[in-house]
Amino acid sequence: xxxxxxxxxxxxxxxxxxxxxxxxxxxxxxxxxxxxxxxxxxxxxxxxxxxxxxxxxxxxxxxxxxxxxxxxxxxxxxxxxxxxxxxxxxxxxxxxxxxxxxxxxxxxxxxxxxxxxxxxxxxxxxxxxxxxxxxxxxxxxxxxxxxxxxxxxxxxxxxxxxxxxxxxxxxxxxxxxxxxxxxxxxxxxxxxxxxxxxxxxxxxxxxxxxxxxxxxxxxxxxxxxxxxxxxxxxxxxxxxxxxxxxxxxxxxxxxxxxxxxxxxxxxxxxxxxxxxxxxxxxxxxxxxxxxxxxxxxxxx
Numbered sequence: 001x002x003x004x005x006x007x008x009x010x011x012x013x014x015x016x017x018x019x020x021x022x023x024x025x026x027x028x029x030x031x032x033x034x035x036x037x038x039x040x041x042x043x044x045x046x047x048x049x050x051x052x053x054x055x056x057x058x059x060x061x062x063x064x065x066x067x068x069x070x071x072x073x074x075x076x077x078x079x080x081x082x083x084x085x086x087x088x089x090x091x092x093x094x095x096x097x098x099x100x101x102x103x104x105x106x107x108x109x110x111x112x113x114x115x116x117x118x119x120x121x122x123x124x125x126x127x128x129x130x131x132x133x134x135x136x137x138x139x140x141x142x143x144x145x146x147x148x149x150x151x152x153x154x155x156x157x158x159x160x161x162x163x164x165x166x167x168x169x170x171x172x173x174x175x176x177x178x179x180x181x182x183x184x185x186x187x188x189x190x191x192x193x194x195x196x197x198x199x200x201x202x203x204x205x206x207x208x209x210x211x212x213x214x215x216x217x218x219x220x221x222x223x224x225x226x227x228x229x230x231x232x233x234x235x236x237x238x239x240x241x242x243x244x245x246x247x248x249x250x251x252x253x254x255x256x257x258x259x260x261x262x263x264x265x266x267x268x269x270x271x272x273x274x275x276x277x278x279x280x281x282x283x284x285x286x287x288x289x290x291x292x293x294x295x296x297x298x299x300x
Contacts, residue, residue: 007071015206062098067105085138101153122269150219157216162198168297187240193233201287226285229271242300
């Protein structure tokens with residue numbers, strides 16, 4: 001398959017590109033800079049110059065491809081999350097309209113934390129959980145648009161990723177917690193620290209995107225979750241141990257000040273299952289856990 005990939009040079013996207021190429025697919029990667037273009041060419045992918053808000057560019061690349069994996073999201077979205085979510089929605093709508101009636105696969109990226117917008121706090125989330133079509137929560141709208149494409153001749157699917165997509169050098173939200181601990185001089189968690197965040201190794205996540213592209217029926221939801229939930233206090237304790245910093249509880253009212261953009265998510269309890277994903281797609285995570293990567297990696 002000739003696969004158009006947005007976000008192809010990111011932490012996850014670069015692993016997805018290698019996974020696709022190793023499986024015999026051709027990759028056309030979106031590049032908005034010379035550095036990104038050079039990185040894609042070095043990996044063995046073809047280069048499509050453009051950006052996430054260049055809808056004409058997205059249309060032309062999708063039209064020329066046998067399938068699309070949409071991973072890109074504006075990197076400075078913490079400054080204006082809703083604007084970034086709108087850009088993402090417009091990209092999904094544009095690519096979806098391009099593929100309409102073709103039967104081609106279209107895999108979009110979401111996150112398990114989106115479940116906290118419409119599930120009771122702490123309830124185990126599953127692949128069967130889908131927001132009401134009237135939801136206006138950021139990125140949930142993109143999910144609903146993608147699911148609706150399955151009724152318009154697109155083999156659309158959603159991969160919800162864990163907050164911590166990690167390896168020995170990078171760790172999603174956990175990487176940010178390390179930086180905040182260095183800055184603040186303490187390793188913090190909110191309240192009693194019982195809030196759980198799912199985690200998945202980026203190579204396991206990359207394989208899941210390939211499986212979704214190749215096998216997912218229209219309207220599928222897959223969960224990129226290797227660990228259902230790692231308590232935030234446990235993460236803070238490992239960080240504190242390695243940085244030789246006190247591990248402290250942060251009052252919920254102070255979470256925004258202490259964790260900055262991470263504040264709204266710092267007290268979210270997001271236990272999430274991937275049982276259906278594993279059963280349906282024979283996906284079995286094999287790479288190290290989040291705490292193993294923290295203990296053995298280069299975070300500190």
